[in-house]
Amino acid sequence: MTTILYSHPDCLAHDTGYDHPESPTRLKALLAKLQEQEFAALDRRPAPPAARVQISRVHEARYMEKVFAAVPTSGEANISPDTIVSNKSTGAFMRAAGSVCAAVDAIIGGEALNSFCAVRPPGHHASMASTMGFCVFNNVAIGVEHARHGHGLGRVAVVDFDVHHGNGTEAIFRNDPAVMVASIHQAMIFPMSGARSDTGVGNIVNVPVVRNTSAVNFRAAFEAEIIPRLLEFNPEILFISAGFDAHLSDPLADQKLAPADFTWMTEQLMSVAEICCGNRLVSTLEGGYDPAALAQSGAAHVRALMRH
């Protein structure tokens, strides 16, 4: 059994306009890297669109209708100050969310041990009824609810190593002790939340790091503050909100990670999945805004996932 890779050309057709950091170029660079020979064994599958009922487990119906209505027939439209949509965006929203649900089906169905969803737009800043930070639907949260309500799983954990706080995912699950949400992120940048003192009902773990944290200290914080809590929580499936913008070259933050650090975090999380949940792990792309760094870091992540 190998790693399943979900993606779809519709995710490249979501046009965010001139010079927007969340551009199709990011995903194009990562997918090109994943075409190289070392990734030949990936089980490549087209991301299916989510069913509306899957999205509605997280997002209010009125919000969904507002999103669909905001997509213009031509040109671009802003649905939040930094979230831009265009005429082909709906397919990207639906397939980004649908990829995570399909990955959940495949992993719980025993078709593979883990999966990576190479999709856009990202999702972790989207909450129940608001779009924010390039995110429209919270893809990972929709996958979590699919694992619980579609498959009857009890305890589910999300680890978000995107350099920005996963505030949408936290908002969705902050009162739900059956879902643990752990986020390591740079303090005092967008979206300005994610303080260590925000613990939800004991299910939220926030690990803010200062700007210019060394990779050694970043790893130490991850290992000391996230891994033990995951083991204690003992999830039945583990989700990763895999943003690669803590890379040294990323233009939107000031961290110092290299691809090897993403390999290391991936291996740490795979160990947790092996101990707790029969290796069941679903990872989904969030941010990463230097296309070359994203390609290298995402490839390091997938290379590790394939070595189980």
Ligand SMILES: [Zn+2]
């Ligand atoms: Zn980010």
